[in-house]
Amino acid sequence: MTLHPATTPLDPFLHLTREHWDSLAQSTPLPLQTEEVARLSSLGDPIDLEEVDTVYRPLSALIQLHVEAALRRHENVTDFMKTTEPHTPFVIAIAGSVAVGKSSTARLLQVLLERWPSTPRVELVTTDGFLLPNAVLEERGIMHRKGFPDSYDRKAFIRFMRSIKAGFSPNDLPVYDHVVYDIVPGEKQVVRECDILIVEGLNVLQPPRLGGGGQLSAVSDYFDMSIYVDADADNIREWYIRRFIKLQSTAFNDPNSYFARYADLTEDQARDIAGTIWASVNAPNLVDNIEPTKSRATVILRKGGDHRMESVHVRKS
Numbered sequence: 127m128t129l130h131p132a133t134t135p136l137d138p139f140l141h142l143t144r145e146h147w148d149s150l151a152q153s154t155p156l157p158l159q160t161e162e163v164a165r166l167s168s169l170g171d172p173i174d175l176e177e178v179d180t181v182y183r184p185l186s187a188l189i190q191l192h193v194e195a196a197l198r199r200h201e202n203v204t205d206f207m208k209t210t211e212p213h214t215p216f217v218i219a220i221a222g223s224v225a226v227g228k229s230s231t232a233r234l235l236q237v238l239l240e241r242w243p244s245t246p247r248v249e250l251v252t253t254d255g256f257l258l259p260n261a262v263l264e265e266r267g268i269m270h271r272k273g274f275p276d277s278y279d280r281k282a283f284i285r286f287m288r289s290i291k292a293g294f295s296p297n298d299l300p301v302y303d304h305v306v307y308d309i310v311p312g313e314k315q316v317v318r319e320c321d322i323l324i325v326e327g328l329n330v331l332q333p334p335r336l337g338g339g340g341q342l343s344a345v346s347d348y349f350d351m352s353i354y355v356d357a358d359a360d361n362i363r364e365w366y367i368r369r370f371i372k373l374q375s376t377a378f379n380d381p382n383s384y385f386a387r388y389a390d391l392t393e394d395q396a397r398d399i400a401g402t403i404w405a406s407v408n409a410p411n412l413v414d415n416i417e418p419t420k421s422r423a424t425v426i427l428r429k430g431g432d433h434r435m436e437s438v439h440v441r442k443s
């Protein structure tokens with residue numbers, strides 16, 4: 127097997143090179159066209175069909191193995207307990223820094239997984255809907271900590287995950303708008319009944335904390351599998367700055383954009399502002415809160431300088 131680098135007796139991960147990963151699941155079809163891949167990629171995350179074929183085809187096949195095993199276990203356990211409770215959605219969490227490309231990964235997986243016969247219904251929830259509204263962040267003096275664990279309504283997020291794993295489909299999830307940079311008053315996301323739920327966000331792998339009832343709980347208590355999208359902080363910083371410059375000529379021109387005041391900056395000025403936001407908000411959040419959760423993931427996708435996947439690290443089973 128092509129392992130990279132050598133594992134130690136305490137290392138619970140298998141380290142697979144890009145070449146090894148690419149050689150897997152050769153018979154799994156890739157039901158996607160170039161146009162569709164372009165539509166699913168986020169701004170600044172240049173995924174092409176070759177990358178989808180190399181990285182996401184084996185990943186969707188590996189996820190299917192986990193889903194099928196969970197379905198079999200459910201059948202065996204319900205037989206054993208003489209119950210008839212239907213199975214709950216298989217939950218996949220996607221974690222990683224701001225600007226690392228989590229949303230492209232989530233959207234690609236949604237489309238690939240719903241083409242498998244056993245999982246035709248795949249729903250996607252981004253955790254920004256659980257951010258506290260700006261008015262609350264301002265009241266608490268933590269507007270500069272948007273994306274940090276304390277900027278979320280953790281209780282509502284846990285309630286949502288618990289209801290999913292209790293077999294319900296909530297219809298009242300709050301919705302966040304990146305352009306307005308705030309929760310949209312009155313707007314709700316409906317999560318339809320599904321086979322797989324993908325939950326994507328910075329903080330999905332945060333460890334348990336003590337809740338109101340004296341219980342230790344974390345949203346990850348309700349995950350079946352998790353994926354951490356990883357890259358060097360210097361690369362992610364550059365992707366963040368480049369995306370900010372692209373947003374200047376797109377989203378920031380919307381008069382409703384929270385960043386509209388930055389639309390007319392020169393490229394150098396935009397670089398400076400984006401670098402400052404990165405250094406004061408997103409880098410400390412990555413170092414202090416997000417990166418330390420990496421080893422909790424089932425799979426780590428490690429990207430190189432151009433968003434190209436370099437290696438994949440999978441929990442030993």
Ligand SMILES: Nc1ncnc2c1ncn2[C@@H]1O[C@H](COP(=O)(O)OP(=O)(O)O)[C@@H](O)[C@H]1O
Nearest residue numbers: 168169223224225226227228229230304305377
């Ligand atoms: N200021 C913004 N205005 C409009 N869209 C944005 C803004 N910031 C981020 N986005 C979009 O929001 C999505 C999520 O971004 P982010 O949280 O950085 O995660 P990631 O880059 O890992 O997917 C991306 O599709 C990105 O292009």
Ligand SMILES: CC(C)(COP(=O)(O)O)[C@@H](O)C(=O)NCCC(=O)O
Nearest residue numbers: 224252253254272273326327328407
């Ligand atoms: C909205 C986000 C916190 C991401 O939320 P997520 O869906 O990961 O929970 C992030 O994209 C963001 O806007 N961070 C604030 C700092 C900044 O403007 O870059």
